[in-house]
Amino acid sequence: MCVIRHLTRAALLTCFISSPSVAEDYFSNLLSLIKPPHSHTALYAKNLVTDQVVLEENADTLLLPASTQKLLTAVAATAQLGDDFTFNTKLYSRYPIKNGKVTGDLYLKFSGDPTLTTQDLRGLFKKLEDLGISRINGDLYLIGDSNEQLQAPGWVWDDLGICFAAPVSQFVINQNCVHGQLKPLLASNKSQLSFASYLPVKFYNSAIFDKNKQEAFCDLDLKRLGNNQFQLSGCYPGSKNLKLAVAISDPALFASDTLKQIIASSKIKLTGSVRLSNVSPNYANIIVTHSSKALPRLLETMLLKSDNLIADSLLKQIGQSYFKQAGSFKNGSQAMREILTQAGVDLTHAQIVDGSGLSRYNLLSAKQLSQVLGLIYTDKRFMGLLDFLPLSGVSGTLQYKSYFNRKPLVNYVYAKTGSMQGVDNLAGFIKKPYFDDTLFVVLENGQSPLEKKEQIAPFSALFLQSLLDYKPNNDLKTSGTTDSLSH
Template identity: 50%
Template sequence: MTTLSLSLLVISASAKSNDYLDNIVKVIEPKTSQTAIVVSALGSEERTKSAADNEYRKDAERLFIPASTMKLLTAVAATTSLGRNFRFNTQIDAFVGIQNSRIEGDLFIRFDGDPTLTVSDLRQLFKQLHKQGLKHIDGNVYLVGDQQETLQAPGWVWDDLGICYAAPVSRYILNQNCVKAKLSPTLANNQSKLSLSQFEPVSITNTAVFDKVGDIPFCELSLQRQSNNQFLLSGCHTGQKPLKLAIAISDPALYAKNTVTNMLANLGITIKGKVLLTSKRPANTLLLAEHESKPLSELTDTMLLKSDNLIADSLLKRLGQQIYGVPGSFVNGSAAMKQILTDLGVELDSANIVDGSGLSRYNLLSAEQLSQVLLLIKQHKDLNFLIEQLPVAGYSGTLEYRSGYTTSPLKGAVLAKTGSMMGVANLAGFIKEGGELTKAFVVLENGHSPAVKKNELSPFNVLFLQSMVQP
């Protein structure tokens, strides 16, 4: 973009007419990617009395990959169907209570798909039983979950699957189904040392090296996922500083089974039988201990602020269970979300929804559809709290350090959900001026080449939004 072109962005205007914005877009629109925009005025009757003066639309009906802006739909659907006070509930029960330091028969751990359940939470449940005197289980320990569930949605990119932001979505979740490790260089040579907790029931074979002087032409790490939560780490890493790794497990049920087996042994609780997996939920059992997640209103806060994919897709699956009365899945969860939002007045006939996180490249939404969701959030008092959970430019979440949003005029003036992946740069949210929300906006960009991104003076969404908030 030329200096002359940039100067057009700071032209003052008493009203941002469609002609004004059309001219701005012509100057800043990238030549190599596709874009769509919807801007709607909010607030007083004075600002909304004329739709022509207070609304801007460009390719509003065209379908785009939404990436994490999909989480706006998930937040609205989950709040509407499950309620703000919904909690995931992990329970331990048996047919009889603890007598003479033992349980006669089997013990059941009902995993509930809680995306925030940790190994520490599960240990606290067993410690409750231990304090009640439990030392021996006469039968088996059954981990109750869904043995046939799909762990990833269609359209998830294969090379994302070993990374924790694409961890498998299951009824069995512990520590976000993610293993933390550290890769460190050795002093004597270019070999590396991999360290992780000795209690992690995974196996990682490491052959990676460190390129300390930068003389290897193509240096990158490679993670191969094998069966039974086994991994092979190879390739190289440039530099001499240790590297933190976050590796998504491949088999969450096995991970839970091995974790529980080790935990029982560490707590000194013996079992006559085995730790087994089951889909059966026996009736007429006695509740012995339980752990509840934080309420939905706090889960959506993390989901929107940090763009947490596991929370989003766990909620999606729960929607399928809630609406259809069967084990939740990506398929029935997506259908449920579409039904809920359609009933609320969002027109989704052309949309394609396959997950709740936006990780899938099969998702398709228009700027108009996302705009309808934003207006729904603004207009319904029961959904207003979601606005306060959006990242704020220059201050919080995924907009805290994003280029173009840490300085005036956008700092503090943009509250929005980001949607980013390879080739995708989306933003959907609100503009806040004078302490009041004045506009809802959606700016979508697909086909955003990394080469173009590297050389651009400023992102398209930054330049457009600057034009919206300039005096």
């Protein structure tokens, strides 16, 4: 048996060349060396020039896709919403503007724009000032669904206070996330929690710092108390400041409190109150509008940064557009399934629950993901998405990913990552000079934390190197390259 202590291309080739089965089954031999023994894996690779499948193993097995799910969202959003789609936040009035006054109520309709910021909202009211409006004789109604489902089924409960799992709502401001810092106090194990004083949230803090790392068990605990109040307790090892990004729990309340602050700091006098409503006004005219960037730019951010809020906000928009009703996780997922099926993707046994891949209920196979990638590569509607994929060692979630920022993979892998606890997936393309464009999917579920810590390189990196090494005639002795993942 050949055992590899240091992973180099030469070491791999020595093992294969010394084996009598080299010519018979290159990948079988290689996978026996590099496949993680305690994980569930699925592989698919296809030469896009010859249209020949290079390898498929467990390609029909359903596994957790994690953020590779966003490939489906990108294709479905492009097909259903179109490149001109934007999220629009609008201010309405039933009454004309006279003498710098709006006589009656004003309506601010939120659209679920995942990129809307406090500054954008201040800009809306600045536009009102520029129109000469100095007074609103009525209430300001914030229009949105305050009762909608904010998290998809299958989201991990202890992720819900973290910003990558921020609530998906028609009311979104600053990604429904607040940022702060936990600092150790001098001559004490106590801590100081600091957030911007103007933020309409409240924190109770009893956390301590284990400065000498003497505690056997030292973990922070964040409890969501409702009404955007939080309790931070527990222990943090070390003595360095800790940056915190906390997802708000009540987006409608956060929007209401934020707009009260914006109105108070503007030059416009509101005689009434800021109120919430689920009903859009009838016979009202749009006064001013804020638009997000167009869909391609949203998808670029979503794929490069693996932005969950953009993905699930778009999912709800897909459902709204497709079924002509208020968007939700349920109708968005169903719409995405039908749109992709119509485009030729066989999702018969798949389970789609959200657009981001956060749900532990999602199930996709490597072959299904390969069909989505095939659409991106061959269908003119979706070809632009390839340019939005992270590029190994250059951009997005592959810029600093271990072993993708060095030879032989750097600059040649365009792919969507998919990572969560126990999951490490990759789906995309190898595009390299003098090498046929190759589509690939690598799914690894049930990853051992210990193996992840001790692994020489990610399984996906090892497999992609094997694709670069592979010759159809298995004439490995003629390989003149020496690039190695262990340099």
